[in-house]
Amino acid sequence: HLWDWLVSEAETYGAESGGFALSSPMRPPSVILTDPRNIEYMMKTNFDNFVKRHPDLEYARTGNEFFGHGIFAVDGPEWRRQRKLYSYTFSAKNVKDHMFSRFEALTDTLIKKIDAHIGRGEKFDLQNLFARLTIDGICSIAFAQELKSLEAEVAPPFVAAFDLTQFYSVSRGRDPLWKAKRFFQIGHRERDMRKQTKILNDFVFKMINVIRAGNYDKSQFNIVQLALDRAKASGTTISDQELRDIVVSFCIAGRDTTACAMSWIIYELCKHPKVAENVFREVDALKGTSYNDINNKTDYLQSVFFEAQRLHPSVPADQKACLKECVMPSGLKVKNGWLVAFHPYVMGRLKKVWGEDALEFKPERFAGGDRQYGEFMFPHFNAGPRLCLGKTMAILETKYVLTRLLRHFEFTLDDQTPVEYIISILLWMKNGLWVTAKRRNV
Ligand code: HEM
Numbered sequence: 124h125l126w127d128w129l130v131s132e133a134e135t136y137g138a139e140s141g142g143f144a145l146s147s148p149m150r151p152p153s154v155i156l157t158d159p160r161n162i163e164y165m166m167k168t169n170f171d172n173f174v175k176r177h178p179d180l181e182y183a184r185t186g187n188e189f190f191g192h193g194i195f196a197v198d199g200p201e202w203r204r205q206r207k208l209y210s211y212t213f214s215a216k217n218v219k220d221h222m223f224s225r226f227e228a229l230t231d232t233l234i235k236k237i238d239a240h241i242g243r244g245e246k247f248d249l250q251n252l253f254a255r256l257t258i259d260g261i262c263s264i265a266f267a268q269e270l271k272s273l274e275a276e277v278a279p280p281f282v283a284a285f286d287l288t289q290f291y292s293v294s295r296g297r298d299p300l301w302k303a304k305r306f307f308q309i310g311h312r313e314r315d316m317r318k319q320t321k322i323l324n325d326f327v328f329k330m331i332n333v334i335r336a337g338n339y340d341k342s343q344f345n346i347v348q349l350a351l352d353r354a355k356a357s358g359t360t361i362s363d364q365e366l367r368d369i370v371v372s373f374c375i376a377g378r379d380t381t382a383c384a385m386s387w388i389i390y391e392l393c394k395h396p397k398v399a400e401n402v403f404r405e406v407d408a409l410k411g412t413s414y415n416d417i418n419n420k421t422d423y424l425q426s427v428f429f430e431a432q433r434l435h436p437s438v439p440a441d442q443k444a445c446l447k448e449c450v451m452p453s454g455l456k457v458k459n460g461w462l463v464a465f466h467p468y469v470m471g472r473l474k475k476v477w478g479e480d481a482l483e484f485k486p487e488r489f490a491g492g493d494r495q496y497g498e499f500m501f502p503h504f505n506a507g508p509r510l511c512l513g514k515t516m517a518i519l520e521t522k523y524v525l526t527r528l529l530r531h532f533e534f535t536l537d538d539q540t541p542v543e544y545i546i547s548i549l550l551w552m553k554n555g556l557w558v559t560a561k562r563r564n565v
Contacts, residue, residue, distance in 0.1 A: 141453025
């Protein structure tokens with residue numbers, strides 16, 4: 124498995140030098156950092172020297188149609204402007220007053236769905252259910268629209284288009300001829316990419332028009348209206364294309380990351396019954412599942428969250444490009460145009476960093492929170508000025524949904540379906556998370 128191979132390469136070659144370089148045909152060298160000091164240098168101290176968009180590497184950008192000029196694809200003033208909008212969006216007050224509650228009805232539906240599976244005595248793919256719940260939640264925050272994909276038998280076209288355009292964007296990276304194929308529309312992938320991109324954009328533009336026209340329930344907080352209000356207050360305007368990029372990036376940021384996090388937590392709880400017992404004890408002791416209960420009284424579940432992220436980071440790898448040749452704190456030299464990657468998957472498993480028991484699942488490591496390790500040793504939510512803005516919300520949302528599920532159900536992994544990773548920008552389980560559930564008699 125590629126990620127595990129990288130871990131062993133990092134243990135062998137990165138231990139002293141703080142990183143190692145990989146080269147592959149038709150791509151610039153890529154340096155994998157394994158030393159927290161180097162990660163700090165790239166993500167904070169020498170922040171402006173490492174960029175998302177390098178002028179010489181435009182040819183390698185495979186996801187332009189999907190990411191557009193959203194926050195994940197831009198640097199400099201454009202990034203700063205969007206970062207301000209998102210920072211405002213994720214104020215503690217907004218998370219508490221407007222976002223938390225969006226997951227209540229969705230979790231009711233999820234519980235009903237699982238009950239129905241139990242009633243029919245069948246196994247089911249919990250990852251798929253989490254992915255539907257999180258896209259419904261994030262879309263309702265993004266544009267006050269109830270997608271109801273969790274209730275549907277088949278995912279709505281927008282959701283399928285969202286998944287497929289992301290998948291095609293990543294898989295282009297493995298095909299040196301993708302640009303020619305896109306231009307001449309050769310092969311199913313490029314033809315479908317065009318079709319799915321249209322479905323995705325048409326839907327998002329339609330939603331933007333609904334909000335612009337004010338044809339929605341005004342008590343529903345949403346990102347599109349927030350962006351419109353902020354533009355108006357500063358005497359500027361904002362185009363539909365800019366709004367589209369903001370909304371799609373918001374969905375990318377908030378949907379898959381949390382669905383992956385929830386799935387890996389359930390997987391680890393199934394594998395570690397003693398840890399599961401501790402979690403059951405904690406969630407059973409709660410008087411209710413209000414914002415305050417979840418925020419203040421689920422510390423053990425929070426440690427489980429971080430430990431599951433350490434071993435199965437939702438974002439397993441990420442990279443930037445170097446603008447000016449430089450020497451990292453460990454002495455590693457990086458040249459202009461090289462890619463420099465920080466690798467939560469690799470960093471989270473290094474014995475040099477986490478000790479001899481690095482590969483064991485031990486939530487107690489995080490009893491003192493994640494900050495005790497520092498953001499450069501545990502860069503799972505990014506670090507420095509581009510630290511993830513949805514971290515608080517992701518933790519709350521995951522803890523809320525799982526608290527409610529685990530007060531009702533106990534899960535068992537289906538031993539017919541192996542749990543494996545997909546090599547992608549997110550750590551999805553390739554075959555899904557197939558489980559059976561039984562009701563707990565609490
Ligand atoms: C387990 C859950 C999550 C993890 C592990 C995670 C991790 C990350 C990582 C690694 C980045 C850097 C990505 C890059 O620059 O290429 C990032 C950025 C970001 N995340 Fe999260 N994220 C999570 C959940 C969320 C949620 C739920 C939201 C909001 C709905 C969110 C909003 C953002 C935003 C807006 C950025 C861009 C920050 C910037 O570039 O300045 N994240 N996150």
